[in-house]
Amino acid sequence: MADDARSTFTLRASRELLDRLKSEADAHSHSVNAEIIQRLETSFDDALLPTPRPEQFRHTFWEIQALDDAIKSALSVLNEVETEYSTPGWCLENRTQASDDFRESVHTKLSDLRSLRRGKQDYFMKIGGPYIPEPAMHRKERQS
Known part of the structure; x- marks a missing residue:
């Protein structure tokens, strides 16, 4: 047959x-x-994927940039909290459940932002955009 x-x-x-x-x-x-x-x-x-329109490309790029700004802001707040926790003379009695909860909520928000950004980055690359590195956490140098 x-x-x-x-x-x-x-x-x-x-x-x-x-x-x-x-x-x-x-x-x-x-x-x-x-x-x-x-x-x-x-x-x-x-x-067969649709060719992205320039405004779609720009819009996605600016969404990634806005997420990067939010990530930088969360990293800055987290850095301030970590710096306060490591300040000489600052003792564990000053550490409250509220401050621990705040720190944890910043970590959670940062994780959510990074996850959303990865999705936008994947889409951006799928429509032909380049890889854009995520902002890294830069710890402040402790002053002696």
Whole structure:
């Protein structure tokens, strides 16, 4: 019984590429042919993604920048709290449940902001934008 819906052709590829395809096919528990078909179909699916409009690109970029500003602000507040906790003469009796709760809420907010930013960054890169590094925490130097 002939399968008229399929065609056969020869594919010339380097040994290294074939080895990589075999390895991936084994990892996904299917044939090399199925791996090649899946990868080709995915490449066409990605080509069908809508081309981002310039305003969409700019909007996403500015959303990332706004999240970066919020992250910097949260890091600054957290840095001030950590600096206060490490001030000479500051004792544990001064530390209250409210201050610990505030510190924890800043940590939680920072985590939420970073998670939201990762999502925006992934989308930005998907529509063709470059990777934008997240602001890092810079601890203030303790003065002796």
